[in-house]
Each structure stands twice: as structure tokens, then as C-alpha cells.
Amino acid sequence: MAxxxxxxxxxxxxxxxxxGFDVVGLSLSxxxxxxxxxxxxxxxxxxxxxxxxxxxxxxxxxxxxAYKNLTTRVALYVLRCNGIxxxxxxxxxxxxxxxxxxxxxxSSGAAVIAGVLLGNELGELNLPLTRMLDFxxxxxxxxxxxxxxxxxxxxxxxxxxxxxxxxxxxxxxLSEVLPEYPPDAGEDWGLDPPQPPxxxxxxxxxxxxxxxxxxxxxxRFELSTAxxxxxxxxxxxxxxxxxxxxxxxxxxTALAQEPPDPELIYEAMKDRVHQxxxxxxxxxxxxxxSNITPCSHPGLLGICLSGxxxxxxxxxxxxxxxxxxxxxxxxxxxxxxxxxxxxxxAGGCEVIRK
Numbered sequence: 001m002a003x004x005x006x007x008x009x010x011x012x013x014x015x016x017x018x019x020g021f022d023v024v025g026l027s028l029s030x031x032x033x034x035x036x037x038x039x040x041x042x043x044x045x046x047x048x049x050x051x052x053x054x055x056x057x058x059x060x061x062x063x064x065x066a067y068k069n070l071t072t073r074v075a076l077y078v079l080r081c082n083g084i085x086x087x088x089x090x091x092x093x094x095x096x097x098x099x100x101x102x103x104x105x106x107s108s109g110a111a112v113i114a115g116v117l118l119g120n121e122l123g124e125l126n127l128p129l130t131r132m133l134d135f136x137x138x139x140x141x142x143x144x145x146x147x148x149x150x151x152x153x154x155x156x157x158x159x160x161x162x163x164x165x166x167x168x169x170x171x172x173x174l175s176e177v178l179p180e181y182p183p184d185a186g187e188d189w190g191l192d193p194p195q196p197p198x199x200x201x202x203x204x205x206x207x208x209x210x211x212x213x214x215x216x217x218x219x220r221f222e223l224s225t226a227x228x229x230x231x232x233x234x235x236x237x238x239x240x241x242x243x244x245x246x247x248x249x250x251x252x253t254a255l256a257q258e259p260p261d262p263e264l265i266y267e268a269m270k271d272r273v274h275q276x277x278x279x280x281x282x283x284x285x286x287x288x289x290s291n292i293t294p295c296s297h298p299g300l301l302g303i304c305l306s307g308x309x310x311x312x313x314x315x316x317x318x319x320x321x322x323x324x325x326x327x328x329x330x331x332x333x334x335x336x337x338x339x340x341x342x343x344x345x346a347g348g349c350e351v352i353r354k
Contacts, residue, residue: 002040003037003038003040004037004038005037005038005354006353007036007352007354008033008034008036008114008117008118009032009033009034009352010031010032010110010113010117010149010349011029011031011148011149011152011346011347011348011349012027012028012029012030012105012106012107012149012343012346013026013027013105013106013145014026014028014104014105014106014306014307014311014313015104015142015144015145015307015308016144016271016274016304016306016307017154017269017304018248018251018268018269018270018271018275018302019244019245019247019251019268019269019271019273020144020156020251020252021244021273021274022142023144023156023157023158024156024252025145025148025149025154025155025157026148026153026155026214027148027152027153027155027346027347027348028214028216028343028344028346029343029345029346030098030105030343031099031110032095032096032097032099032107032110032114033096033097034071034093034094034118036091036093036118036121036122037091038090038091038092038122039090039092040090041090042090049066049087050066050087050091050093051091051092052065052066052072052092052093052094053092053095054095054096055094056095056096056098057097057098057100057101058097058100058101061101062095066087067181070111070112070115070178071095071111071112071114071115071118072087072093073178074114074118074119074135074178075087075119075122076119077115077135077138077178078118078120078125078135079122081193081195081196082119082123085191087122091122093118100218100311102222102224103218103219103222103223103310103311104223104306104309104310104311105216105218105306105307105311106145106148106149108145108225109136109145110149112136112139112146113132113146113149113150116132116135117351119135121351129150131198133147133201134196134198134199134200135196136150137159137196137200138177138196138200139177139178143157143158143159143201143203144157145307147201147203149348150348150349151203151205151348152205152347152348153347154206154207154252154255154256155203155204156204156252157201157202157203157204158202159200159201160200160202162199162200172194177193206256207256208256209255209256209257209258209259209260211317212301212316213316213317213320213344214313214314214315214316214343214345215315215316215320215324215340215341215342215343216311216312216313216341216342217288217313217324217327217328218338218339218340218341219282219284219310220336220339221310221336222310223282223309223310225308227281228308229308231277231278231281232273232274232278233277240272240273243272244272247267248268250264250268251265251269254268255315260301262294262300262302265301265302265315266300266303268302269301269303269315271305274305275305278305278308278309281309281310282309282310283331283335283336284330284331284333284336285305285309285312288303288327288330289305289312291326291330292323292326292327292330297316297319298318299318299319299323300314300315300316300319300323312327314327320342324340324342327340328340
């Protein structure tokens with residue numbers, strides 16, 4: 001057996017893009033990169049467990065135990081669902097991460113997609129893209145982020161209505177899909193995970209104007225998706241739902257037009273389903289989204305909360321620094337410091353075999 005090595009790259013994502021709550025996602029040019037090597041076993045030495053190293057964003061937080069790390073647990077789930085009980089011997093993985101944790105830029109979705117790709121490569125499974133999405137959706141139940149990370153670009157997605165048996169399988173608690181391995185768990189623990197149904201999620205890639213870039217304005221505090229969902233209501237008025245549906249129908253076409261129309265896009269990126277309820281968690285959100293406009297900042301097209309936040313995403317064709325620095329001033333008045341990055345819309349994940 002020769003040494004085998006490959007690299008996996010998965011982009012960051014921004015979900016919702018204003019009115020598209022849990023529906024649309026956008027891949028962005030920050031990446032989680034895995035460098036993976038499998039060396040031939042030394043017959044005179046015992047097989048070694050997977051060795052994980054980590055650099056970049058979250059390096060002090062990420063577990064380096066393969067049975068606790070999210071990406072490797074997802075990979076093991078994929079392997080075991082395909083009849084492969086354990087990781088290959090002498091496996092080393094270095095993860096380099098550019099995606100901030102807990103900021104609404106899809107860090108967990110990227111980790112999940114990286115895990116699905118890792119399992120597919122380690123097992124040489126040759127899974128089609130649609131089947132890899134099934135595995136991702138068993139772990140991450142909202143399709144917007146993981147679909148954008150998998151296929152890239154500006155993507156709309158939905159979860160398909162399944163028959164009763166498949167619905168039950170897709171509703172298996174996450175604790176059964178990715179169980180917490182107890183300290184005394186051996187390699188034979190948790191060998192029979194639930195299989196994903198076929199065709200859980202479906203998607204379409206929308207067009208995107210090449211002139212549009214994304215300014216990510218990133219407050220220096222984390223906000224968990226769970227906490228951001230807790231503040232959302234369980235019911236909405238018909239008026240608010242129609243407001244969002246009208247704007248989403250326009251937005252998915254408007255962002256592909258040349259040249260982009262700021263008047264059309266700015267209004268189409270407004271939302272009444274999630275942003276108004278999350279303003280209590282993100283001081284400065286209402287001021288940034290209402291005071292920074294195409295009239296005050298030429299080049300701006302639209303502005304919204306990125307995913308669950310706290311990052312603000314401004315889509316623009318020029319004037320990027322002015323947009324970011326004025327947003328910084330607004331946040332600073334609330335006692336919050338921010339960083340900002342100018343990002344391109346990225347392609348999907350990739351595997352580079354050496």
C-alpha cells in the first residue's frame with residue numbers, strides 16, 4: 001500500500017440573505033481546508049489512532065480526538081453507514097480554518113460537509129453529490145448552509161416530503177446519528193448508525209452577477225444558532241409571510257441581473273421573519289440595516305443579517321470600505337468592536353487528490 005494523500009476545501013456560507021429564512025444560502029471565499037495523509041502500516045508497530053492537528057479560527061476550541069471532533073465523527077458515520085467500521089490506520093489530518101465560529105458564516109455546516117467528503121474519500125465510496133447531501137442533512141437539519149457549502153454559489157433548497165418510514169429515519173435524534181462516545185468506548189462502539197433516506201433535500205443554483213461582492217461585518221462576539229432560534233415566534237401573520245415571499249421571489253432573479261439594480265435589491269433584502277426578533281441579541285443591528293443605504297453609500301445593493309448572526313452581510317459593487325467603516329462606527333456606539341472582510345462568492349467544495 002502506497003501513501004495516499006488528498007486535500008478537502010469547503011467554503012463558508014451565509015444563509016437567509018434577508019427574506020430567504022431557512023431557504024437560500026450563499027457560499028463565500030473563506031475556507032475550511034483539510035490536509036489528509038494515510039501512510040502504510042508498520043507491521044512491527046501497533047496501528048495508530050487518527051492524529052488531528054488544527055490551525056486558524058477556533059484552534060483553541062476544537063477537540064482533537066477523532067471520536068469527539070465534529071468533522072471526523074461525521075466521516076465515521078458515513079463510513080459505518082457504508083459497511084466500514086473504523087478509520088484507516090496511520091491517518092493524519094490537519095485542519096486549517098478561516099471561518100469564524102458562532103458568527104453566522106456557516107462554520108458548523110462547513111465542518112459537516114468536510115466530514116462527509118472525508119468519509120467518502122477514506123472509504124473510496126464514490127458517493128454521488130445527492131447522496132452526500134443526504135448524509136449532511138442527517139446531521140445538519142437545515143439545508144441552506146450545507147447545500148451552499150456543498151455545491152457553491154447562490155442556492156435555494158428544500159427538504160422533500162418523504163414517506164412515513166423515510167420521514168421517521170430523517171427525524172432520528174442527532175444524538176443517535178452522531179452519538180457522544182463515552183470515555184471507555186472502543187472501536188466497536190456505535191457500529192450500527194441510522195441510514196439516511198434517499199433524496200432528503202433538493203436544490204437549485206440561482207444566477208449571480210459577477211460584479212457583486214460581499215462585505216462581512218463581523219462583531220467580536222459569538223451567537224449560537226440555538227440561542228438565535230429561541231427568540232423567533234412559533235406563528236407569523238399572513239402579512240409578514242407575504243412580505244417575505246414577495247421579496248424572495250424578486251431577489252433570486254435580481255441578484256443575477258447586469259447591472260444589479262440597487263433600488264430593487266435593497267428593498268428585496270428586507271425581512272420580517274427573523275431579523276426583527278434577533279435585534280435584542282445584536283445591538284446595532286437595526287441601525288446598521290436601516291442607516292446604511294444605497295443613497296448614503298453608493299455601490300451598496302442590500303444589507304442583511306448573515307445566517308443567525310451576529311455578522312452583517314452587505315452586498316455591493318463598490319464602496320466596500322466606506323460601508324464597513326460606517327458600520328464599525330455604529331457598532332462602536334453600542335460598545336461592540338467589529339472586524340470586516342471583503343469576500344467573493346465561492347465555488348463549492350472540492351477534493352484535490354495528490
